[in-house]
Amino acid sequence: MTEISAASFEARKRIRTDQPHTARIWNYWLGGKDNYEVDQAAGDQIRKLHPGIGDYALADRQFLGRAVRYLTGECGIRQFLDIGTGLPTADNTHEVAQRIAPESAVVYVDNDPIVLAHAEALLTSTPEGSTTYLDEDLRNIDTILEQAARTIDFTRPVALILLGVVIFVEDDEEAYGTVRRLMDALPSGSHLVLSHTITRPDMPDVDAAVAFWNENGTPKLTQRTPAAVTKFFDGLELLEPGVVSCNRWRPDTDSSEPPTEVAMFGGVARKA
Numbered sequence: 532m533t534e535i536s537a538a539s540f541e542a543r544k545r546i547r548t549d550q551p552h553t554a555r556i557w558n559y560w561l562g563g564k565d566n567y568e569v570d571q572a573a574g575d576q577i578r579k580l581h582p583g584i585g586d587y588a589l590a591d592r593q594f595l596g597r598a599v600r601y602l603t604g605e606c607g608i609r610q611f612l613d614i615g616t617g618l619p620t621a622d623n624t625h626e627v628a629q630r631i632a633p634e635s636a637v638v639y640v641d642n643d644p645i646v647l648a649h650a651e652a653l654l655t656s657t658p659e660g661s662t663t664y665l666d667e668d669l670r671n672i673d674t675i676l677e678q679a680a681r682t683i684d685f686t687r688p689v690a691l692i693l694l695g696v697v698i699f700v701e702d703d704e705e706a707y708g709t710v711r712r713l714m715d716a717l718p719s720g721s722h723l724v725l726s727h728t729i730t731r732p733d734m735p736d737v738d739a740a741v742a743f744w745n746e747n748g749t750p751k752l753t754q755r756t757p758a759a760v761t762k763f764f765d766g767l768e769l770l771e772p773g774v775v776s777c778n779r780w781r782p783d784t785d786s787s788e789p790p791t792e793v794a795m796f797g798g799v800a801r802k803a
Contacts (some may be wrong), residue, residue: 541549551569551574551747553744553749553750555618558618561585563620580736580739582736588795590777590795591726594694594778595724597782598692600631602628602722606720606801607688608688609632609634610636610689611637611638612692612713613638615697616640617646617695623653625660628660633659636660638655638663639664640664642668642669650666669700672712672733676716688717688719688722690719690721691714691722692724698753699752699753701751703759706763710713714736720800722799723802724798726757726795730755731754741754745770760798761774764800767802767803768802768803770798770799770801774798775796780790780798
Protein backbone atom coordinates (compact mmCIF):
# COMPACT_ATOMS: atom_id res chain seq x y z
CA MET A 532 0.00 0.00 0.00
CA THR A 533 1.08 3.60 -0.55
CA GLU A 534 1.42 5.92 2.45
CA ILE A 535 -2.01 7.47 1.83
CA SER A 536 -3.56 4.00 1.38
CA ALA A 537 -2.18 2.85 4.71
CA ALA A 538 -3.41 6.00 6.41
CA SER A 539 -6.82 5.59 4.78
CA PHE A 540 -7.04 2.02 6.05
CA GLU A 541 -6.24 3.13 9.60
CA ALA A 542 -8.71 6.01 9.32
CA ARG A 543 -11.55 3.68 8.37
CA LYS A 544 -11.07 1.82 11.66
CA ARG A 545 -11.66 5.08 13.56
CA ILE A 546 -14.91 5.99 11.80
CA ARG A 547 -18.02 5.77 13.96
CA THR A 548 -21.13 4.64 12.11
CA ASP A 549 -23.43 4.85 15.14
CA GLN A 550 -23.38 8.66 15.30
CA PRO A 551 -24.32 11.15 12.55
CA HIS A 552 -21.43 13.14 11.15
CA THR A 553 -21.54 16.47 9.36
CA ALA A 554 -19.34 15.43 6.42
CA ARG A 555 -21.50 12.40 5.68
CA ILE A 556 -24.77 14.33 6.10
CA TRP A 557 -23.45 17.00 3.72
CA ASN A 558 -22.61 14.19 1.31
CA TYR A 559 -26.16 12.83 1.68
CA TRP A 560 -27.72 16.22 0.92
CA LEU A 561 -25.54 16.52 -2.17
CA GLY A 562 -26.75 13.15 -3.44
CA GLY A 563 -23.58 11.25 -2.58
CA LYS A 564 -23.25 7.64 -1.43
CA ASP A 565 -20.64 8.01 1.33
CA ASN A 566 -23.11 8.06 4.23
CA TYR A 567 -24.98 5.72 6.54
CA GLU A 568 -28.56 5.30 7.74
CA VAL A 569 -27.78 7.28 10.90
CA ASP A 570 -26.63 10.20 8.73
CA GLN A 571 -29.67 9.96 6.48
CA ALA A 572 -32.01 9.93 9.48
CA ALA A 573 -30.35 13.00 11.00
CA GLY A 574 -30.25 14.70 7.61
CA ASP A 575 -33.96 14.12 7.10
CA GLN A 576 -34.76 15.42 10.59
CA ILE A 577 -32.73 18.58 9.97
CA ARG A 578 -34.48 18.99 6.63
CA LYS A 579 -37.84 18.89 8.43
CA LEU A 580 -36.67 21.72 10.70
CA HIS A 581 -35.12 23.64 7.81
CA PRO A 582 -36.53 22.48 4.44
CA GLY A 583 -33.98 24.53 2.48
CA ILE A 584 -30.91 22.88 4.00
CA GLY A 585 -30.19 20.79 0.92
CA ASP A 586 -30.31 23.94 -1.17
CA TYR A 587 -27.58 25.63 0.78
CA ALA A 588 -25.39 22.54 0.68
CA LEU A 589 -25.67 22.71 -3.10
CA ALA A 590 -25.24 26.50 -3.11
CA ASP A 591 -21.98 26.21 -1.17
CA ARG A 592 -20.64 23.62 -3.59
CA GLN A 593 -21.58 25.67 -6.63
CA PHE A 594 -20.04 28.76 -5.03
CA LEU A 595 -16.76 26.85 -4.81
CA GLY A 596 -16.91 26.07 -8.54
CA ARG A 597 -17.65 29.65 -9.56
CA ALA A 598 -14.98 31.09 -7.27
CA VAL A 599 -12.29 28.69 -8.46
CA ARG A 600 -13.22 29.29 -12.10
CA TYR A 601 -12.98 33.04 -11.55
CA LEU A 602 -9.66 32.86 -9.71
CA THR A 603 -8.12 30.53 -12.29
CA GLY A 604 -9.53 32.12 -15.41
CA GLU A 605 -9.68 35.82 -14.52
CA CYS A 606 -7.00 36.24 -11.86
CA GLY A 607 -4.40 33.76 -13.08
CA ILE A 608 -4.20 31.89 -9.78
CA ARG A 609 -2.46 28.55 -10.16
CA GLN A 610 -2.10 27.47 -6.51
CA PHE A 611 -4.89 26.51 -4.11
CA LEU A 612 -4.80 25.67 -0.40
CA ASP A 613 -8.18 24.07 0.37
CA ILE A 614 -8.61 23.59 4.13
CA GLY A 615 -11.66 21.73 5.41
CA THR A 616 -11.96 19.79 2.18
CA GLY A 617 -14.86 17.53 3.09
CA LEU A 618 -15.76 14.33 1.28
CA PRO A 619 -14.85 14.23 -2.41
CA THR A 620 -17.73 14.92 -4.80
CA ALA A 621 -18.00 16.08 -8.38
CA ASP A 622 -16.01 19.16 -9.39
CA ASN A 623 -13.50 19.22 -6.59
CA THR A 624 -11.13 22.20 -6.47
CA HIS A 625 -8.37 20.60 -8.53
CA GLU A 626 -10.82 19.39 -11.18
CA VAL A 627 -12.27 22.87 -11.69
CA ALA A 628 -8.88 24.60 -11.66
CA GLN A 629 -7.05 22.09 -13.87
CA ARG A 630 -9.85 22.11 -16.40
CA ILE A 631 -8.86 25.73 -17.07
CA ALA A 632 -5.16 25.61 -16.20
CA PRO A 633 -3.79 22.03 -16.20
CA GLU A 634 -0.64 23.15 -14.38
CA SER A 635 -2.57 24.17 -11.25
CA ALA A 636 -1.37 22.82 -7.89
CA VAL A 637 -3.83 22.03 -5.10
CA VAL A 638 -3.22 21.08 -1.47
CA TYR A 639 -6.21 19.65 0.38
CA VAL A 640 -6.27 19.72 4.19
CA ASP A 641 -8.68 17.99 6.56
CA ASN A 642 -8.36 16.22 9.91
CA ASP A 643 -11.50 14.11 9.61
CA PRO A 644 -10.86 10.33 9.42
CA ILE A 645 -13.92 10.02 7.20
CA VAL A 646 -12.36 12.39 4.66
CA LEU A 647 -8.94 10.78 4.99
CA ALA A 648 -10.48 7.40 4.22
CA HIS A 649 -11.67 8.78 0.88
CA ALA A 650 -8.71 11.09 0.22
CA GLU A 651 -7.29 9.08 -2.66
CA ALA A 652 -10.24 10.26 -4.76
CA LEU A 653 -8.80 13.78 -4.38
CA LEU A 654 -5.32 12.82 -5.50
CA THR A 655 -5.99 12.64 -9.20
CA SER A 656 -4.30 15.31 -11.24
CA THR A 657 -3.31 16.33 -14.73
CA PRO A 658 0.29 15.41 -15.59
CA GLU A 659 1.15 19.13 -15.64
CA GLY A 660 -0.35 19.87 -12.21
CA SER A 661 -0.30 18.30 -8.76
CA THR A 662 -2.60 17.50 -5.84
CA THR A 663 -1.65 16.66 -2.25
CA TYR A 664 -3.68 15.73 0.83
CA LEU A 665 -2.65 16.70 4.38
CA ASP A 666 -4.23 15.07 7.44
CA GLU A 667 -4.11 18.18 9.64
CA ASP A 668 -6.32 20.38 11.82
CA LEU A 669 -7.10 23.93 10.68
CA ARG A 670 -5.51 25.25 13.88
CA ASN A 671 -2.11 23.66 13.16
CA ILE A 672 -1.14 26.56 10.93
CA ASP A 673 2.64 26.21 11.05
CA THR A 674 2.49 22.50 10.22
CA ILE A 675 0.04 23.08 7.37
CA LEU A 676 2.20 25.78 5.82
CA GLU A 677 5.39 23.77 6.23
CA GLN A 678 3.95 20.67 4.60
CA ALA A 679 2.04 22.59 1.92
CA ALA A 680 5.31 24.25 0.88
CA ARG A 681 6.34 20.92 -0.68
CA THR A 682 3.66 21.52 -3.32
CA ILE A 683 2.96 25.26 -3.20
CA ASP A 684 5.42 28.09 -3.85
CA PHE A 685 4.53 30.66 -1.20
CA THR A 686 6.36 33.41 -3.05
CA ARG A 687 3.57 33.30 -5.67
CA PRO A 688 -0.16 34.07 -5.19
CA VAL A 689 -2.27 31.39 -3.52
CA ALA A 690 -6.03 31.00 -3.17
CA LEU A 691 -6.91 30.02 0.40
CA ILE A 692 -10.23 28.17 0.45
CA LEU A 693 -12.13 27.87 3.74
CA LEU A 694 -15.61 26.64 2.92
CA GLY A 695 -17.75 25.82 5.93
CA VAL A 696 -14.77 25.08 8.16
CA VAL A 697 -14.38 28.04 10.55
CA ILE A 698 -17.90 27.21 11.74
CA PHE A 699 -16.15 24.53 13.82
CA VAL A 700 -14.10 27.14 15.71
CA GLU A 701 -16.40 28.39 18.46
CA ASP A 702 -14.23 31.15 19.89
CA ASP A 703 -14.43 34.29 17.75
CA GLU A 704 -10.94 35.52 18.57
CA GLU A 705 -9.44 32.16 17.66
CA ALA A 706 -11.50 31.92 14.45
CA TYR A 707 -10.55 35.39 13.19
CA GLY A 708 -6.95 34.93 14.31
CA THR A 709 -6.62 31.65 12.45
CA VAL A 710 -7.79 33.13 9.15
CA ARG A 711 -5.61 36.20 9.65
CA ARG A 712 -2.48 34.13 10.34
CA LEU A 713 -3.05 32.03 7.24
CA MET A 714 -3.53 35.09 5.04
CA ASP A 715 -0.49 36.80 6.60
CA ALA A 716 1.62 33.89 5.34
CA LEU A 717 0.49 34.42 1.75
CA PRO A 718 1.98 36.94 -0.69
CA SER A 719 0.33 39.92 -2.36
CA GLY A 720 -2.16 38.88 -5.02
CA SER A 721 -3.41 35.93 -2.98
CA HIS A 722 -7.14 35.48 -2.40
CA LEU A 723 -9.41 34.25 0.38
CA VAL A 724 -12.56 32.24 -0.44
CA LEU A 725 -14.68 31.68 2.67
CA SER A 726 -18.21 30.52 3.44
CA HIS A 727 -20.03 30.27 6.77
CA THR A 728 -23.43 29.29 8.15
CA ILE A 729 -25.25 32.41 9.32
CA THR A 730 -27.84 33.32 11.91
CA ARG A 731 -30.37 36.03 11.17
CA PRO A 732 -33.76 36.94 12.73
CA ASP A 733 -35.67 36.14 9.54
CA MET A 734 -34.20 32.61 9.37
CA PRO A 735 -35.28 30.99 12.69
CA ASP A 736 -35.56 27.55 11.11
CA VAL A 737 -31.79 27.60 10.55
CA ASP A 738 -31.19 28.16 14.26
CA ALA A 739 -33.50 25.26 15.09
CA ALA A 740 -31.68 22.97 12.66
CA VAL A 741 -28.27 23.91 14.06
CA ALA A 742 -29.52 23.42 17.63
CA PHE A 743 -30.75 19.94 16.71
CA TRP A 744 -27.41 19.13 15.13
CA ASN A 745 -25.39 20.35 18.10
CA GLU A 746 -27.44 18.13 20.41
CA ASN A 747 -27.18 15.02 18.26
CA GLY A 748 -24.24 15.20 15.87
CA THR A 749 -20.54 15.83 15.62
CA PRO A 750 -18.62 18.09 15.36
CA LYS A 751 -20.51 21.03 16.86
CA LEU A 752 -21.28 24.07 14.69
CA THR A 753 -21.10 27.78 15.42
CA GLN A 754 -23.29 30.25 13.56
CA ARG A 755 -22.33 33.88 13.00
CA THR A 756 -24.20 36.90 11.68
CA PRO A 757 -23.52 38.15 8.13
CA ALA A 758 -21.62 41.10 9.66
CA ALA A 759 -19.49 38.72 11.71
CA VAL A 760 -18.75 36.63 8.60
CA THR A 761 -17.72 39.78 6.72
CA LYS A 762 -15.19 40.48 9.48
CA PHE A 763 -13.12 37.51 8.30
CA PHE A 764 -12.23 39.60 5.26
CA ASP A 765 -10.96 42.63 7.22
CA GLY A 766 -7.79 44.09 5.70
CA LEU A 767 -8.49 42.51 2.30
CA GLU A 768 -10.04 43.88 -0.88
CA LEU A 769 -13.51 42.32 -0.84
CA LEU A 770 -14.67 41.61 -4.37
CA GLU A 771 -18.17 42.39 -5.62
CA PRO A 772 -20.84 41.54 -4.63
CA GLY A 773 -19.31 41.25 -1.15
CA VAL A 774 -20.38 38.69 1.45
CA VAL A 775 -23.72 37.35 0.28
CA SER A 776 -25.78 34.19 0.14
CA CYS A 777 -23.53 31.70 -1.66
CA ASN A 778 -25.99 31.26 -4.51
CA ARG A 779 -25.96 35.04 -5.07
CA TRP A 780 -22.19 35.30 -5.53
CA ARG A 781 -21.85 35.90 -9.27
CA PRO A 782 -24.53 33.35 -10.24
CA ASP A 783 -24.36 31.75 -13.66
CA THR A 784 -28.01 32.56 -14.39
CA ASP A 785 -28.99 35.60 -16.46
CA SER A 786 -32.29 35.95 -14.60
CA SER A 787 -33.17 39.44 -13.41
CA GLU A 788 -34.49 37.91 -10.19
CA PRO A 789 -31.76 36.91 -7.70
CA PRO A 790 -31.89 33.36 -6.31
CA THR A 791 -33.67 32.88 -2.98
CA GLU A 792 -31.19 33.42 -0.16
CA VAL A 793 -29.76 30.44 1.68
CA ALA A 794 -28.21 30.47 5.15
CA MET A 795 -24.70 29.84 3.86
CA PHE A 796 -22.95 33.14 3.10
CA GLY A 797 -19.63 33.54 1.35
CA GLY A 798 -17.25 35.95 -0.29
CA VAL A 799 -13.96 36.31 -2.13
CA ALA A 800 -11.28 38.87 -1.31
CA ARG A 801 -7.82 39.81 -2.60
CA LYS A 802 -4.73 40.56 -0.57
CA ALA A 803 -3.11 43.79 -1.78
